[in-house]
Amino acid sequence: MKKHLLLPFVALYSFLSIAQVYTLPNLPFAFDAYEPYVDAQTMEIHHGKHHAAYVNNLNKAIAGTSMETTSMNNLLMYASFRSAAVRNNAGGHYNHNLFWDILAPKAAQKPISDALQTAIINQFKSVDSLQKLINNAASTRFGSGWAWLVVTPEGKLAVYSTANQDNPIMDVSKERGIPILGIDVWEHAYYLKYQNKRGDYLGGIWNLINWGVVSDKYASAVTDPLLKELEKDNWLALKDFHKVMAQTFHPAEENNFEPLLTRSGELYAKAILLKNATPPASVNNPKVQDALNRLEKQCLLIHQLAQKPSKNQAAKNEQLFEQITKAHDIFHEVEGLCHD
Ligand SMILES: [Fe+2]
Numbered sequence: 001m002k003k004h005l006l007l008p009f010v011a012l013y014s015f016l017s018i019a020q021v022y023t024l025p026n027l028p029f030a031f032d033a034y035e036p037y038v039d040a041q042t043m044e045i046h047h048g049k050h051h052a053a054y055v056n057n058l059n060k061a062i063a064g065t066s067m068e069t070t071s072m073n074n075l076l077m078y079a080s081f082r083s084a085a086v087r088n089n090a091g092g093h094y095n096h097n098l099f100w101d102i103l104a105p106k107a108a109q110k111p112i113s114d115a116l117q118t119a120i121i122n123q124f125k126s127v128d129s130l131q132k133l134i135n136n137a138a139s140t141r142f143g144s145g146w147a148w149l150v151v152t153p154e155g156k157l158a159v160y161s162t163a164n165q166d167n168p169i170m171d172v173s174k175e176r177g178i179p180i181l182g183i184d185v186w187e188h189a190y191y192l193k194y195q196n197k198r199g200d201y202l203g204g205i206w207n208l209i210n211w212g213v214v215s216d217k218y219a220s221a222v223t224d225p226l227l228k229e230l231e232k233d234n235w236l237a238l239k240d241f242h243k244v245m246a247q248t249f250h251p252a253e254e255n256n257f258e259p260l261l262t263r264s265g266e267l268y269a270k271a272i273l274l275k276n277a278t279p280p281a282s283v284n285n286p287k288v289q290d291a292l293n294r295l296e297k298q299c300l301l302i303h304q305l306a307q308k309p310s311k312n313q314a315a316k317n318e319q320l321f322e323q324i325t326k327a328h329d330i331f332h333e334v335e336g337l338c339h340d
Helices: 003-016 040-062 072-077 084-102 114-124 127-140 198-208 211-222 226-253 258-276 286-307 313-338
Strands: 145-151 157-163 178-184
Touching: 040 084, 072 084, 072 226, 084 178, 084 211, 114 127, 114 157, 114 211, 127 145, 127 157, 127 178, 127 198, 145 211, 178 211, 178 226, 226 258, 226 313, 258 286, 258 313, 286 313
Parallel strands: none
Antiparallel strands: 145 157, 145 178
16 A cells, blocks of 8 residues: 555544643633632633643643543542642642532522432531531641532542642542532632632632532432442552552561562551542441551551561561561451451
8 A cells, every 4th residue: 555545544543542632621701700709810810820730731741641541530540650740730620620610600500409409408407517517628628729529439428628639539539539519729719819818718609609510510420430430449459458468478478578578668558548548338337447457557567677677687587477467367357357
């Protein structure tokens, strides 16, 4: 085939595998439509400078990597494995998209759906008390971050905050879920009008929350397959721990302590991640939590022991083996409890 005849196929191939380029969405309303609760200049800078910077920096961070064809959910879900640039800017882009979606001037707002209202009343007694909880999460978030209303993998609602541009989809978040309402508590969201008075900004922002859009997000979140993935991902923390446990414990059984001595920090880190990841609802009970706490403590002890200088390596190895055996027993206790 002549070279020029290949060109359409090459073009088609390039089109199909086209790199993902994130773009800054338009704000749904004019900058001054959010007055008097958020001033026009803040909206303009927040959208045109801050959000735009997250988009540009995200595109730069993923350019030329396999992440160009990775979904946003995947970028977020495995944030702990990604660079700070990807974690911060993917979070920044996702979080601001959500924020612009749920803000509207009074006249353009739609009412809350029966389904969301019922869920809120069942869990929080009233929309007012939910707002107080979210305000509390927002005002107690030290430094920059977000306060969230989230649909959990169990299909319940939850309120909490995350730091910086993290969000509940990320594996770095202690609690996971799909956010349906988020309040930006970075100073760039309110400083021009409210200066350091975050409480006053929070008082104002509720006037702009479009409960109709939050309700739409609730309806799609409860059936979103991402919830199952988040549940499974949390469970993967156990598998993740198991891998390092197996790769350090089994060689130790054969008197090879090198893997344990060099990877005790990793073992401890995996134990922390495992303890902090919420287990799937079906196995989330006090016995499992208690065993995970003991496992973390045991791995810390092992790590400290591994780090400790010793003139008698044989005696140290003996102690290490005793402690790793205990950790291994606790791990199998966790597995046993989980399969009950
Ligand atoms: Fe922001």
